[in-house]
Amino acid sequence: MNKKVFNIFGWVLLIGLGGSWIWFGYLDIYLLWLPVTYLCFAISDGRIKRLKKMKKLSVSQYLQLVFSFILFVMVAYFLIQLANYLIRDVLHLHGSHKTFSQIIAVILVLYPVKFMFGSIIYKVNEELNSKN
Secondary structure: OOHHHHHHHHHHHHHHHHHHHHHHOOOOOHHHHHHHHHHHHHHHOOOOOOHHHHHHOOHHHHHHHHHHHHHHHHHHHHHHHHHHHHHHHHOOOOOHHHHHHHHHHHHHHHHHHHHHHHHHHHHHHHHHHHHO
């Protein structure tokens, strides 16, 4: 597929997630869709140049990627649930203040997780490049 297709698909997913978040409020399913958008943007900007590289991964690299993905999703889920608890039960925010606070909380949680998972992907990618 073309890189532009992945870029467009990533933006459609991201805008769709943002719009449905504002319209329906925060749902836990968004945590599952955000890595898909990250993968679309990673393919479109060339960080994942060929999916054929996946065939060259060793078992330990597969396990490292899967384990780190699961770990970072769990950490992000826990932190977002903690933020929701603080926003709803401690601060008692409602309406647009609650929505805005949730958006800020998710952004503050997901950026460090994105950078940590991205560094693991970068490390595995560098290992594959050094083998060639």
